[in-house]
Amino acid sequence: MSLYWSSDDDVEMFLDNSAGPSSRCAKLASPLDAANLFPTGYNITHATIDSTSVIPNVENILCCPNVISNFAAEDHMNRVDWILDSGASLHFTGDMNDFIEYTPLEKNITANTATSADTQIIGKGTVMMAVEGSEHMVRIAPVFYVPDLSMRLLSLGVFLRGGLQLNGNTERISLLQDGQEFLTFLPRWDGATIFIIRTYLGAKPSIRAAEQIFHPDFKTYHRRFAHPSNDVLHKIGKYTNGLPSQIQIPEKHICPGCEQGKKVNKVFPSTKTRASKPFELVHSDLKSFPVESYHKYRYAIVFLDDFSSNAWTINLRTKDAALPATKRFIAMVKNQFDTKIVEWMSDAGGEYKSKAFLDMLGNEGIKVSQSIPYVHQQNRRAERLIHTLTEKAETMHFQACLPPSWWEFSLDHAVHVYNRTPMRRLEWRTPHKWFTGERPSIERLRVLGCGAYVFIPSEVQENKMAPKAELMVFLGMHSGGKGYIFMRGPNNIIFSAAHATFDESLFPRCPKRTLQNNTRLQGVAPPVAPCGSGNCHCPPPNMEDDNDTSHLFSRTSRKVISEAQKELDRKLRDVGVTPSQQHGMRMPPPVLLLGRIALLPLRTSSANKCS
Numbered sequence: 001m002s003l004y005w006s007s008d009d010d011v012e013m014f015l016d017n018s019a020g021p022s023s024r025c026a027k028l029a030s031p032l033d034a035a036n037l038f039p040t041g042y043n044i045t046h047a048t049i050d051s052t053s054v055i056p057n058v059e060n061i062l063c064c065p066n067v068i069s070n071f072a073a074e075d076h077m078n079r080v081d082w083i084l085d086s087g088a089s090l091h092f093t094g095d096m097n098d099f100i101e102y103t104p105l106e107k108n109i110t111a112n113t114a115t116s117a118d119t120q121i122i123g124k125g126t127v128m129m130a131v132e133g134s135e136h137m138v139r140i141a142p143v144f145y146v147p148d149l150s151m152r153l154l155s156l157g158v159f160l161r162g163g164l165q166l167n168g169n170t171e172r173i174s175l176l177q178d179g180q181e182f183l184t185f186l187p188r189w190d191g192a193t194i195f196i197i198r199t200y201l202g203a204k205p206s207i208r209a210a211e212q213i214f215h216p217d218f219k220t221y222h223r224r225f226a227h228p229s230n231d232v233l234h235k236i237g238k239y240t241n242g243l244p245s246q247i248q249i250p251e252k253h254i255c256p257g258c259e260q261g262k263k264v265n266k267v268f269p270s271t272k273t274r275a276s277k278p279f280e281l282v283h284s285d286l287k288s289f290p291v292e293s294y295h296k297y298r299y300a301i302v303f304l305d306d307f308s309s310n311a312w313t314i315n316l317r318t319k320d321a322a323l324p325a326t327k328r329f330i331a332m333v334k335n336q337f338d339t340k341i342v343e344w345m346s347d348a349g350g351e352y353k354s355k356a357f358l359d360m361l362g363n364e365g366i367k368v369s370q371s372i373p374y375v376h377q378q379n380r381r382a383e384r385l386i387h388t389l390t391e392k393a394e395t396m397h398f399q400a401c402l403p404p405s406w407w408e409f410s411l412d413h414a415v416h417v418y419n420r421t422p423m424r425r426l427e428w429r430t431p432h433k434w435f436t437g438e439r440p441s442i443e444r445l446r447v448l449g450c451g452a453y454v455f456i457p458s459e460v461q462e463n464k465m466a467p468k469a470e471l472m473v474f475l476g477m478h479s480g481g482k483g484y485i486f487m488r489g490p491n492n493i494i495f496s497a498a499h500a501t502f503d504e505s506l507f508p509r510c511p512k513r514t515l516q517n518n519t520r521l522q523g524v525a526p527p528v529a530p531c532g533s534g535n536c537h538c539p540p541p542n543m544e545d546d547n548d549t550s551h552l553f554s555r556t557s558r559k560v561i562s563e564a565q566k567e568l569d570r571k572l573r574d575v576g577v578t579p580s581q582q583h584g585m586r587m588p589p590p591v592l593l594l595g596r597i598a599l600l601p602l603r604t605s606s607a608n609k610c611s
Contacts, residue, residue: 079132081196084173084185086156091140093127094149101126102145119148131183132198138183154197159183168195178217218249220504223399223447226392226417227258235422239429242443261395264387274306278435279333281306281343285382286322286351287390293408294492300411301325304385306345308435309423311385313415315408322351323360330364343367347379389414400449401510406475406487413448413476420445444482450474451506454486455499469501473508 080095096102102125109121126141140154160166165176173185173195185195221233221243230249237243275281283304292298297315301322304311312332314325333341344361346352348370361368371378392414393407402410420440422428432440446452453469461468472486478496488495 079198079200080152081188081198082129082152082154084156084195084197085153088153088155089157091127091143091155091158092146092149092153093143094146094151096145096147098127098143098152099125099145100128101141119146121146129197129199132200218247218253219255220447221247222253222255223257223396223504224417224442224445225421226414226448227255227261227395227399228421231424232422235428236442239422239433240420240440240442242441255395257395257399260398262391276307278305278307278337279339279341281345282341283379283382283385284326284344284346284352285379285386286316286319286349287386289407291404291407294405294494295408297408300408302382302385302389303329304382305431305435306381308431309426310419310431310435311389311415313389313411315411319351323354323357326357327360330366340364341366343369345369345371345379346382347371347376348373389418392417396448400447400473400507402449402473403509409475409485410448416477417445444477444484446474446484446502447504448474448476449507449509450502450504451508452484452486452500452502454488454495454497471508472500474500474502 093099102123104123105121110118121144123145124142125145126139127143129138129140131138156166159175163177164182167174167176168185171187174181175183175185183197185197188194188196218233221236222228225232225236230251233247233249237245237247283306285302287300287302289298289300293315295315297317299316299319299321300313301316302311302313312329314328316322316325330341333339341364344366346369351357352370358368376383389411393410396413397407397410419431419435420442422430426434430440432438450473451471452474454472455469456467470488472488472495475485475487475494477483478485481498483496483498484500486495486497486500487493
């Protein structure tokens with residue numbers, strides 16, 4: 001099957017589905033049927049390729065007999081074959097069970113078959129493959145759904161356009177991603193020229209078994225740690241657990257989130273004088289926000305332990321709530337750490353100068369130090385903490401395109417990340433380690449605002465037919481246990497869960513979602529019985545090779561192609577495609593097709609052949 005068109009030939013290829021071996025035939029195109037044009041677009045890595053179908057019809061017919069049409073051999077182990085097709089212009093499947101995510105097309109694409117009946121390309125979605133013999137799962141998107149298709153096709157051209165590299169010989173064909181093997185196709189049987197990859201039918205990732213869809217690279221961990229400097233990332237693997245060893249940190253890189261969230265005019269000078277034990281000196285300040293948050297907060301009060309640099313924040317609805325919030329913090333220090341605050345440092349803001357506030361600190365025996373009015377540098381450590389937390393919160397916020405009212409989640413998550421980030425002042429230890437003596441774990445850390453398929457318990461499901469997982473927005477760690485908090489659409493309701501499948505390259509709140517088309521899933525695929533074990537279901541070795549299309553040729557005049565291209569341009573203008581977009585929709589060179597449904601032009605030759 002193909003949705004490509006050619007500047008040299010426009011043909012229709014189809015298969016005769018009569019009893020016995022099928023025949024593959026091709027018709028030269030006429031300009032009369034070139035009006036059947038359906039522009040459709042899809043994303044490949046960071047590019048968009050537009051495909052258009054041309055349904056031609058003319059008198060000359062070229063045939064190649066003895067071509068087997070059904071490639072989709074399914075064995076008793078529920079395994080299926082995906083064919084690597086150099087002629088298919090897109091990925092195709094005829095089995096709805098292959099999809100983990102599916103979207104119907106707004107307008108079906110009609111394709112002609114050998115019996116002159118019409119079949120429909122009705123939708124597209126995402127396929128998750130549990131590859132036989134591999135410990136990884138692979139996600140491929142988009143894959144187009146054709147109900148009448150009796151095989152599964154993976155387009156070699158789509159993989160190459162998506163940035164994968166090809167390496168192969170007569171025994172195997174490997175697709176490489178960043179120098180590492182991504183998919184490997186093997187001959188269907190010894191000596192075959194059809195290369196396949198065998199997967200498990202309907203292999204969907206378990207919400208409990210598979211924690212995340214991700215490609216472990218520098219960008220992902222840069223985002224996970226709230227966009228730190230390269231020095232910090234170099235130390236994370238040494239002083240924390242869970243960082244993959246293959247992460248390569250570039251010397252220079254451009255990050256839109258960092259550029260938007262970290263641009264500064266001036267920083268406060270540092271000092272070498274520090275407290276000698278926890279809570280000997282606590283810095284505090286109040287941060288106001290111009291937008292009311294999800295829970296109606298307008299302020300946040302921060303507390304910084306001078307000894308360990310460990311930070312805490314409490315969100316407030318009004319400024320006068322700073323007094324009860326400080327009382328809560330002092331009670332937490334007493335009950336959880338069995339100690340008392342010795343000295344308190346803050347600015348001279350009204351919330352810290354009130355008689356009630358000063359009396360409360362005095363009754364606790366706490367020494368009060370305050371900066372001179374309007375000289376904020378004297379409270380530089382609290383000011384610097386607010387600056388750092390705001391930077392982290394805004395970089396994550398802008399990266400994930402979160403609404404302004406969700407700032408409270410960005411700030412809370414920024415504090416969580418800050419306390420687990422190595423610091424130069426602490427000899428590249430983390431505040432958490434310096435404060436508690438325990439090395440923090442980052443295994444559950446995720447990119448704020450990324451998409452996650454969240455497990456929905458049966459008690460919460462609308463009915464028994466409702467999906468068992470929903471796509472939600474990750475908003476941070478659950479404060480009461482080992483879990484996560486999410487925003488559940490469409491009514492923006494906070495949802496807590498312990499299990500979810502994270503896609504950290506997907507940001508559902510962004511208007512143009514950037515989705516990596518081909519990624520690996522961390523998790524172990526089901527065990528596979530080796531050949532010769534008695535459970536192997538390999539195809540018999542005497543099957544005839546049906547990939548030989550070397551005798552399919554056709555010829556058409558450039559006048560026909562020119563008229564078809566003009567008609568295509570007119571159709572694209574009618575549906576609102578701009579001239580700049582039309583520039584990428586020119587007819588590519590002809591390609592060959594493997595498939596039962598055909599919209600594919602063939603190579604030209606000096607003479608028509610039939611064998």
